[in-house]
Amino acid sequence: MSAIEALRLPAQQDLSGFVTLLQRLGVPHRVSEERGEQVLWVPGEALAGQVRQLYERYPEGDAQGELADLQVEKASAPTGFLVQLRHSPITALILLLTLVVAAVTLLGENFATIRWLSFQDFSIHGDYIRFVPLSESLAAGQYWRVITPMLIHFGILHLAMNAMWYWELGRRIEARQGGVMLLGLTLTFALMSNVVQYGWSGPSLFGGLSGVLYGLLGHCWIFQLLAPNPAYRLPKGVVVMMLIWLLICLSGAITALGFGAIANGAHVGGLLIGCATGLVGGALARLHR
Structure with missing residues (x-):
């Protein structure tokens, strides 16, 4: 399963809160920097869509703890290691x-x-x-x-x-x-x-x-x-x-x-x-x- 671009934002925008939220939810992801922009990658288009919706609601993360019970559907990707090698x-x-x-x-x-x-x-x-x-x-x-x-x-x-x-x-x-x-x-x-x-x-x-x-x-x-x-x-x-x-x-x-x-x-x-x-x-x- 290939990595999909979920978000592309200016380099100066602080993504740390949202990344912390993804880590807490156990969402596989990585962030790279390309030509003055930061790009958030996830494995699979379905997961990318969920991440975009999540960012629209919580761009700064879950500071109030509102998502304690939220379950994000994780992409089951046995090829995850191969994706990491490719990147x-x-x-x-x-x-x-x-x-x-x-x-x-x-x-x-x-x-x-x-x-x-x-x-x-x-x-x-x-x-x-x-x-x-x-x-x-x-x-x-x-x-x-x-x-x-x-x-x-x-x-x-x-x-x-x-x-x-x-x-x-x-x-x-x-x-x-x-x-x-x-x-x-x-x-x-x-x-x-x-x-x-x-x-x-x-x-x-x-x-x-x-x-x-x-x-x-x-x-x-x-x-x-x-x-x-x-x-x-x-x-x-x-x-x-x-x-x-x-x-x-x-x-x-x-x-x-x-x-x-x-x-x-x-x-x-x-x-x-x-x-x-x-x-x-x-x-x-x-x-x-």
């Missing part, structure tokens, strides 16, 4: 690349493959690992190394958690600012978080999307503070939870408990650059409004 091609592409790399590298076990994607080339000598200076790799034209560590994951849990959060945050940015912007932010956050991690720990083997994820989180967080919109409204407590997790990792507790080394530099670097892009993007969006 989030860049998010899906990055995750597909991540899954392919996870399979090729055997989730961190195939060092012969990992060495071509790691920040620095390396060779293993018994119990020791020798890193090739990054300058030599860049001189040989291996510029992809500053980006590709984001695709390397060590273990199924590492992959699952990062993929889940990228799907959640990536789709929001792609719906609000477009796929080109999401791709640009992803590559920028990967570059910056990898460079910071290298400066933080020196030559080491690291990887994962977590630095990018903290960048996406910071971007959505600050953007939403400056220019509120439904796409970037994260569930309550998500930002606090992620910041607390960052502090726990920085404390060294996770490593001390034997769960492996944490790329704290990548997390911090990603969060800072993400907050910076969110500040710029949110300020521009606020100015546009």
Whole structure:
């Protein structure tokens, strides 16, 4: 079932109350921005008609609680996930690349493959690992190394958690600012978080999307503070939870408990650059409004 345009309104019009109403009623929907307008999409024409009628009566939502017993007929769409994929091609592409790399590298076990994607080339000598200076790799034209560590994951849990959060945050940015912007932010956050991690720990083997994820989180967080919109409204407590997790990792507790080394530099670097892009993007969006 394809997504249908239910409403098209000026970008400066506040849809937050009506979106909250749709969320409370359990109506599947998403909001995108196109050429200075915000568009509300729902799966199916029948549901779109109901949403339009609902908006005519309650454009600011249900502030008085009048709709406590209202039942909206939801579209039963088993293809909902396919619809989301169709509307989030860049998010899906990055995750597909991540899954392919996870399979090729055997989730961190195939060092012969990992060495071509790691920040620095390396060779293993018994119990020791020798890193090739990054300058030599860049001189040989291996510029992809500053980006590709984001695709390397060590273990199924590492992959699952990062993929889940990228799907959640990536789709929001792609719906609000477009796929080109999401791709640009992803590559920028990967570059910056990898460079910071290298400066933080020196030559080491690291990887994962977590630095990018903290960048996406910071971007959505600050953007939403400056220019509120439904796409970037994260569930309550998500930002606090992620910041607390960052502090726990920085404390060294996770490593001390034997769960492996944490790329704290990548997390911090990603969060800072993400907050910076969110500040710029949110300020521009606020100015546009």
